[in-house]
Amino acid sequence: MAGQDEKVISGKEVAQHNSRESCWIIVHGKVYDVTDFLDEHPGGSKIILKYAGKDATAEYDPIHPPDAITTHLPPEKHLGRVDPGTVEKVEVQITDQEKERQQRLANRPPLSEILNLHDFEYIARAVMPEKAWAYYSSAADDEITNRENHAAYHRIWWRPRILRDVTHVDFSTKILGHPTKMPLYITATALGKLGHPDGELNLTRAAAKHGVIQMIPTLASCSFDELVDNAKPGQVQFLQLYVNKDRSITEKFVRHAEQRGIKALFITVDAPQLGRREKDMRQKFDAEDPAEVTENKQQDKVDRSQGAARAISSFIDPGLDWKDIPWFQKITKMPLILKGVQCWEDALQAYDMGLAGVVLSNHGGRQLDFSRSGIEVLVEVVRELKKQRGLNFPNEKFQLFVDGGVRRANDVLKAIALGATAVGVGRPFLYAFSSYGFEGVDHALNILHDEFEMNMRLLGARNLKEVVPEMVDASSLQSHIVAVPGDRLYDSNYESMQHARLREVKSKM
Numbered sequence: 436m437a438g439q440d441e442k443v444i445s446g447k448e449v450a451q452h453n454s455r456e457s458c459w460i461i462v463h464g465k466v467y468d469v470t471d472f473l474d475e476h477p478g479g480s481k482i483i484l485k486y487a488g489k490d491a492t493a494e495y496d497p498i499h500p501p502d503a504i505t506t507h508l509p510p511e512k513h514l515g516r517v518d519p520g521t522v523e524k525v526e527v528q529i530t531d532q533e534k535e536r537q538q539r540l541a542n543r544p545p546l547s548e549i550l551n552l553h554d555f556e557y558i559a560r561a562v563m564p565e566k567a568w569a570y571y572s573s574a575a576d577d578e579i580t581n582r583e584n585h586a587a588y589h590r591i592w593w594r595p596r597i598l599r600d601v602t603h604v605d606f607s608t609k610i611l612g613h614p615t616k617m618p619l620y621i622t623a624t625a626l627g628k629l630g631h632p633d634g635e636l637n638l639t640r641a642a643a644k645h646g647v648i649q650m651i652p653t654l655a656s657c658s659f660d661e662l663v664d665n666a667k668p669g670q671v672q673f674l675q676l677y678v679n680k681d682r683s684i685t686e687k688f689v690r691h692a693e694q695r696g697i698k699a700l701f702i703t704v705d706a707p708q709l710g711r712r713e714k715d716m717r718q719k720f721d722a723e724d725p726a727e728v729t730e731n732k733q734q735d736k737v738d739r740s741q742g743a744a745r746a747i748s749s750f751i752d753p754g755l756d757w758k759d760i761p762w763f764q765k766i767t768k769m770p771l772i773l774k775g776v777q778c779w780e781d782a783l784q785a786y787d788m789g790l791a792g793v794v795l796s797n798h799g800g801r802q803l804d805f806s807r808s809g810i811e812v813l814v815e816v817v818r819e820l821k822k823q824r825g826l827n828f829p830n831e832k833f834q835l836f837v838d839g840g841v842r843r844a845n846d847v848l849k850a851i852a853l854g855a856t857a858v859g860v861g862r863p864f865l866y867a868f869s870s871y872g873f874e875g876v877d878h879a880l881n882i883l884h885d886e887f888e889m890n891m892r893l894l895g896a897r898n899l900k901e902v903v904p905e906m907v908d909a910s911s912l913q914s915h916i917v918a919v920p921g922d923r924l925y926d927s928n929y930e931s932m933q934h935a936r937l938r939e940v941k942s943k944m
Contacts, residue, residue: 442515453488575710581800584840596895622859623675630869705775828854844886
């Protein structure tokens with residue numbers, strides 16, 4: 436049902452369906468029957484039943500892509516639209532914990548005191564809701580790879596040149612033929628509204644202002660079209676794609692993206708199954724009342740072991756294979772890049788199949804723990820593709836990108852020196868808008884701009900072509916256990932993983 440034929444339901448009628456036996460909810464003015472979905476919901480039935488017969492939009496928005504409910508519920512469960520004048524407002528009780536968080540938000544330092552990307556992370560941890568912080572910051576298993584992504588840059592040292600006229604330095608470049616004012620792009624990260632009501636729109640607007648490229652995530656909190664509609668004329672956007680088990684859905688999405696002007700398609704290939712992100716998982720268990728969990732063992736068997744991540748990603752196809760690449764090449768003319776390549780053999784195969792490039796990435800340490808850093812993989816890919824195919828990097832026809840662990844322009848320039856075209860930056864921009872909104876991302880990009888300018892001068896490089904392999908000593912990069920300088924800012928922000936805790940069961944007296 437749609438448009439004028441859509442059934443209009445009164446809020447009073449919706450309110451009557453407020454139980455496990457008959458559960459209706461309202462999301463964005465539409466009424467849905469979620470009774471049969473209760474025990475399948477990755478977040479458990481409790482959170483849905485809390486909003487049974489009520490408007491659940493405020494709870495739904497931050498942790499679901501806009502089309503999640505329409506995609507996962509069959510059409511017969513889409514009951515119609517609600518008469519807005521008849522809906523009772525949900526009373527939101529502000530907890531003492533939330534009052535304390537809001538006070539911390541009011542006590543944020545002015546942006547002028549934020550001197551680096553580490554500062555955003557520190558403030559974000561203090562002012563974000565605990566569940567949101569857990570989702571953004573969590574990584575797989577023991578989070579070794581998450582920390583290694585950053586630590587790897589500490590094993591690369593500079594060999595700067597002197598007595599070069601660096602009055603003017605230029606660190607602009609092109610990514611897949613499209614100009615950018617810095618050799619970085621805003622890489623795809625999910626669920627932006629967990630950190631800020633405007634979600635990924637903060638990134639779209641800041642990217643436009645600073646002349647850098649935003650990669651739109653499949654699992655954005657904002658809709659794809661909303662992010663494209665808010666781009667400025669001529670603004671370049673890429674798309675990150677999770678491949679759906681239903682290829683017709685993927686094909687429709689890809690063709691629509693191309694029609695809307697998306698300039699490149701980054702296909703995620705490192706997530707056939709989600710990694711175990713235990714900080715996120717532990718939040719899900721801690722959210723339950725122990726007494727209720729005990730009482731509802733038979734009713735509520737849903738597996739919440741993958742936290743918020745599982746709730747949004749069950750559609751991803753674990754059967755994605757090299758044989759699918761020609762199909763992508765048939766359905767779109769956009770350049771295709773594989774995101775999540777972790778060895779030179781796969782990079783070589785991507786080149787041989789005519790792809791436009793690869794992102795050397797381990798998903799921010801959120802997938803396979805003890806995966807090597809993207810910057811380490813970069814060195815072997817450059818070496819082997821030169822040996823196997825005679826390629827030199829950077830290379831316009833087959834471009835190498837790196838993401839994970841970047842906190843300084845210094846890190847980006849190390850990747851450029853070693854052959855990358857550009858570097859993806861993700862979490863730091865999430866922390867920037869989670870703590871300060873658009874102004875935070877704007878300030879973060881200003882900081883990076885200033886760092887690029889300073890580092891280029893101190894390296895003796897007037898443009899990125901002069902940031903060459905001879906400028907770095909990466910001889911210790913593959914030595915994973917060596918003495919390196921500790922990054923005190925990074926280490927102080929890192930939140931140690933926790934053990935399971937004894938629970939306090941509330942008395943029912």
